[in-house]
Amino acid sequence: MARTLADREEVVAALAEIFRDHGFEGASLSTITARTGLGKGSLYNLFPGGKAEMAEAVLAHIDGWFQAHVFRPLEHGGDGLAAVEAMFQATDAYFRSGRRVCVVGVFALGDARDLFAAQVRGYFAAWVTALASALVRAGRDPAWAQADAEEVVAGIQGALVLARALNDTGVFSRMLARLRLGLAWNVPPPPDMTSR
Amino acid sequence: MARTLADREEVVAALAEIFRDHGFEGASLSTITARTGLGKGSLYNLFPGGKAEMAEAVLAHIDGWFQAHVFRPLEHGGDGLAAVEAMFQATDAYFRSGRRVCVVGVFALGDARDLFAAQVRGYFAAWVTALASALVRAGRDPAWAQADAEEVVAGIQGALVLARALNDTGVFSRMLARLRLGLAWNVPPPPDMTSR
DNA sequence: GGAGGGTTGTACCGTTCGGTCCAGTTCGTA
DNA sequence: TACGAACTGGACCGAACGGTACAACCCTCC
Numbered sequence: 001m002a003r004t005l006a007d008r009e010e011v012v013a014a015l016a017e018i019f020r021d022h023g024f025e026g027a028s029l030s031t032i033t034a035r036t037g038l039g040k041g042s043l044y045n046l047f048p049g050g051k052a053e054m055a056e057a058v059l060a061h062i063d064g065w066f067q068a069h070v071f072r073p074l075e076h077g078g079d080g081l082a083a084v085e086a087m088f089q090a091t092d093a094y095f096r097s098g099r100r101v102c103v104v105g106v107f108a109l110g111d112a113r114d115l116f117a118a119q120v121r122g123y124f125a126a127w128v129t130a131l132a133s134a135l136v137r138a139g140r141d142p143a144w145a146q147a148d149a150e151e152v153v154a155g156i157q158g159a160l161v162l163a164r165a166l167n168d169t170g171v172f173s174r175m176l177a178r179l180r181l182g183l184a185w186n187v188p189p190p191p192d193m194t195s196r
Numbered sequence: 197m198a199r200t201l202a203d204r205e206e207v208v209a210a211l212a213e214i215f216r217d218h219g220f221e222g223a224s225l226s227t228i229t230a231r232t233g234l235g236k237g238s239l240y241n242l243f244p245g246g247k248a249e250m251a252e253a254v255l256a257h258i259d260g261w262f263q264a265h266v267f268r269p270l271e272h273g274g275d276g277l278a279a280v281e282a283m284f285q286a287t288d289a290y291f292r293s294g295r296r297v298c299v300v301g302v303f304a305l306g307d308a309r310d311l312f313a314a315q316v317r318g319y320f321a322a323w324v325t326a327l328a329s330a331l332v333r334a335g336r337d338p339a340w341a342q343a344d345a346e347e348v349v350a351g352i353q354g355a356l357v358l359a360r361a362l363n364d365t366g367v368f369s370r371m372l373a374r375l376r377l378g379l380a381w382n383v384p385p386p387p388d389m390t391s392r
Numbered sequence: 393g394g395a396g397g398g399t400t401g402t403a404c405c406g407t408t409c410g411g412t413c414c415a416g417t418t419c420g421t422a
Numbered sequence: 423t424a425c426g427a428a429c430t431g432g433a434c435c436g437a438a439c440g441g442t443a444c445a446a447c448c449c450t451c452c
Binding site: 028029030040041044050051 | 438439440441442443444
């Protein structure tokens with residue numbers, strides 16, 4: 001009788017895929033009922049706040065996943081470089097090598113941005129911060145680690161955009177490989193930017 | 197009497213900002229009439245195909261601008277490195293150092309992706325190809341130039357996502373600086389990826 | 393088996409959507 | 423000044439929107 005937690009989790013997972021495909025505006029309740037198999041009554045029973053609450057639940061779900069599988073390992077994993085490598089693997093798996101797109105990124109660019117500004121900002125800020133801390137642990141100069149981390153997170157997001165736009169997952173794989181290399185070199189900026 | 201080209205250009209420019217802010221789904225006709233100051237009659241006189249034609253006009257307008265100010269200079273400018281530097285400057289100016297977002301990127305991630313798939317893909321493909329050709333002219337190994345170009349274009353797109361999500365244009369500026377440096381170094385991948 | 397509360401599908405609500413239509417206005421031409 | 427085509431704003435349309443209400447329907451527990 002009592003709805004189990006697992007049920008809600010399943011629904012949230014389905015909602016995540018719907019928002020991923022259609023964005024917030026594009027995901028209509030009729031789409032949602034069709035793809036979840038639940039009527040409106042059930043949906044509003046689970047999410048009294050309507051579509052906005054569904055989206056928030058999805059964002060929270062995603063944030064929870066990244067906290068557990070990406071952010072915390074980055075911050076508390078022992079070896080910095082190993083933690084970074086684990087992040088790349090988890091990221092590649094999560095985004096299915098570029099076949100999947102980032103819901104938070106979609107929300108960041110879409111019309112719903114203002115509605116979910118705090119969650120969107122928190123997600124990316126947490127990612128950058130966690131990655132930077134791992135880089136510092138790996139020996140990177142703290143003054144550069146933050147910018148390094150930004151570059152990697154932005155690179156991942158951009159690769160998702162490009163992979164979807166070009167319909168070519170190779171872009172995502174290549175980008176991940178290059179970001180890995182860039183961190184492995186760990187080269188400080190040269191004094192003369194024009195030298196080649 | 198005959199509507200001048202300038203008028204249409206102005207309307208398309210206004211439409212571009214609307215789609216930039218709201219995406220395709222989020223830009224309702226009422227928003228459009230309010231922000232353009234034109235009634236529906238005028239809009240449908242200019243764009244008989246409705247919202248889809250407006251969006252196509254915007255994409256064509258953007259493509260035209262990038263062709264003229266970015267792609268062609270990249271492909272036919274004399275010095276490869278100078279052409280790349282000019283691209284970075286034009287890009288920074290166009291995106292207002294990260295305050296503006298990329299309409300094509302927004303469309304690529306949004307629900308309208310399928311409607312405009314060809315234009316979205318064409319835009320990014322042209323950018324990558326043009327940049328790669330300039331890199332080759334600058335002496336870069338053709339085998340790497342394509343991936344270099346992908347990295348830069350993806351980096352720019354990702355920086356736009358991150359800058360908007362974090363509401364911090366600094367991300368965009370830093371990313372542009374790093375991408376410039378990355379190309380200036382022009383470092384080949386090391387044989388041993390695990391070395392630091 | 394009967395009772396009763398949580399859960400479900402669906403009919404329905406007012407609103408807003410994209411789009412059509414047309415009477416009125418504008419403006420170059422003669 | 424008079425004409426007529428091009429243009430304009432806004433009333434209007436059916437459809438679809440997000441959301442509400444509620445009767446039917448399980449279950450679980452006596």
